[in-house]
Amino acid sequence: MGVGIEVNNLNAWYGANHTLQDITLNIPANHATALIGPSGCGKSTFVRCLNRMHETNPIARVTGVVRIGDIDIYKDTTPVEIRRRVGMVFQRPNPFPTMSIYDNVAAGLKLNGYSNRKSLDEIVEKSLKNSALWDEVKDELKKKSGASLSGGQQQRLCIARALAVDPEVLLMDEPASALDPVSTSKIEDLIFQLKSQYTIVIVTHNMQQAARVAEKTGFFLNGRMVEFDSTHKIFTNPSDKRTEDYITGRFG
Amino acid sequence: MRTEFKLRARLRGIGDGIATALSVLSTILVILPLVAIFVYLLVRGARSVNLAFFTQIPKPVGEAGGGMANAVVGSAVLLGIASLLGVPIGIAGGVYLAEFGRGTKLANAIRFTADVLNGVPSIVVGIAAYALIVLPQGHFSALAGGVALAIMMVPTICRTTEEMLHMVPHAVREAALGLGVPNWRSVISITVKTASPGIITGCMLAFARVAGETAPLLFTALGNDFWSTSLNEPIAALPLQIYIYAQSPYDDWHRLAWAGALVLIVLIVLAVSLVRFVTSRGVLKGAS
Numbered sequence: 001m002g003v004g005i006e007v008n009n010l011n012a013w014y015g016a017n018h019t020l021q022d023i024t025l026n027i028p029a030n031h032a033t034a035l036i037g038p039s040g041c042g043k044s045t046f047v048r049c050l051n052r053m054h055e056t057n058p059i060a061r062v063t064g065v066v067r068i069g070d071i072d073i074y075k076d077t078t079p080v081e082i083r084r085r086v087g088m089v090f091q092r093p094n095p096f097p098t099m100s101i102y103d104n105v106a107a108g109l110k111l112n113g114y115s116n117r118k119s120l121d122e123i124v125e126k127s128l129k130n131s132a133l134w135d136e137v138k139d140e141l142k143k144k145s146g147a148s149l150s151g152g153q154q155q156r157l158c159i160a161r162a163l164a165v166d167p168e169v170l171l172m173d174e175p176a177s178a179l180d181p182v183s184t185s186k187i188e189d190l191i192f193q194l195k196s197q198y199t200i201v202i203v204t205h206n207m208q209q210a211a212r213v214a215e216k217t218g219f220f221l222n223g224r225m226v227e228f229d230s231t232h233k234i235f236t237n238p239s240d241k242r243t244e245d246y247i248t249g250r251f252g
Numbered sequence: 253m254r255t256e257f258k259l260r261a262r263l264r265g266i267g268d269g270i271a272t273a274l275s276v277l278s279t280i281l282v283i284l285p286l287v288a289i290f291v292y293l294l295v296r297g298a299r300s301v302n303l304a305f306f307t308q309i310p311k312p313v314g315e316a317g318g319g320m321a322n323a324v325v326g327s328a329v330l331l332g333i334a335s336l337l338g339v340p341i342g343i344a345g346g347v348y349l350a351e352f353g354r355g356t357k358l359a360n361a362i363r364f365t366a367d368v369l370n371g372v373p374s375i376v377v378g379i380a381a382y383a384l385i386v387l388p389q390g391h392f393s394a395l396a397g398g399v400a401l402a403i404m405m406v407p408t409i410c411r412t413t414e415e416m417l418h419m420v421p422h423a424v425r426e427a428a429l430g431l432g433v434p435n436w437r438s439v440i441s442i443t444v445k446t447a448s449p450g451i452i453t454g455c456m457l458a459f460a461r462v463a464g465e466t467a468p469l470l471f472t473a474l475g476n477d478f479w480s481t482s483l484n485e486p487i488a489a490l491p492l493q494i495y496i497y498a499q500s501p502y503d504d505w506h507r508l509a510w511a512g513a514l515v516l517i518v519l520i521v522l523a524v525s526l527v528r529f530v531t532s533r534g535v536l537k538g539a540s
Contacts, residue, residue, distance in 0.1 A: 056429055084432030094423035108431035111441055116329050158427070165431060 152183025346413020
């Protein structure tokens, strides 16, 4: 089951560049929350702070409090541990090129020392079914490389890989921006199904996408969160002039 | 079509032809020396490669026949020691440079040292191994020869490993870290594995290069006219044997030297192909 995320006064830097300023918001459990905003507004940095991927960059720095469920992720735990509870899907599909489809999905478990063959088989099957890829790949699980799939299939493989470690939160950083419309709609259907079991945070450039999949939407601009509200309100009656300008296409 | 476009198209066609011709020519120039050497070795050496070559040790001066069995085995022993020492150290060094020591002073110092070591004449490496092992032990040995060859392998392997690891896309590392895989595990199981075809090529290059080295063995392995597989005794090696036989005044030895050179090249090609074959099995369809 998913858990909620509480963000309090989050600030992030890349070197001297203050990319996130005083972000405070509550992301509800078992819902999809979309983050929109123009390029460079900090939305990707924000999701990378939620699983401590931000700090893999040596010049990055972060302050503030992020609570996922009842854990303060910067105090109570390690980056490695929190990333097992908070899965991530990246903008470009990034399957492990030397691994088969099966091994890609099992990678998160295998690399953490999990080796029960039988339950691995079950988890792989379940994860691929959950990511709507099972029927397309079930005959060639161990024969074909993850890199030999099409772009859309690769991205669903990456989702299956993230689901296999059984996270509570799924972060998606523009998961469909490198995909064609058909693959995009498959990913969106998927988000729709997955949000009953996971808390989903999705960064997107595509406002229709946010409107289609998310109950809540946050609008980021220049490292600040301008507005956070129900998706319906953001797209029909935003409180802030800047949000309105953005969604009506006046800039960005 | 306008006439100036036609003219340009024709010029471009000519330019394309010239560029293609030049690159084909360069390719031929690259391959030609190898083919020439190999054909010449076949012509001069093939007749003397027979069963005796692989089963007999050198006969005393004046007696006809004999072979280089001890040198073939000796070369295998020396290269075995060199690979056992050089490959792990080289790869581990490369992994440190690319993954753990990035930007540190130590890494820069190691990188610089490796580059310099790559340019050190092989005879100097032999003298170094002589001072390090032969002098303290008081005798020449296979071990000293193997260490000298290992010292030559390390910088090549280290630097190619580093380059190959740099070529692994950042996205692949992020994918592993994002799954909650600890960094060290991600480096070993994901990054190094992804780069392994290139790393293996680097090891093979280093292996093939030292397989033909004579100079570092002169003061270390020394050579041996008799059977020996002991690591603590002087040992024969094909390049050494070729060197000695080619300088001798006897026609019979000259013929054996040609045969030895041919066998050495063929064995190197075989060893490299074997490693390639073994490591390419199990590669998946569509993996790049």
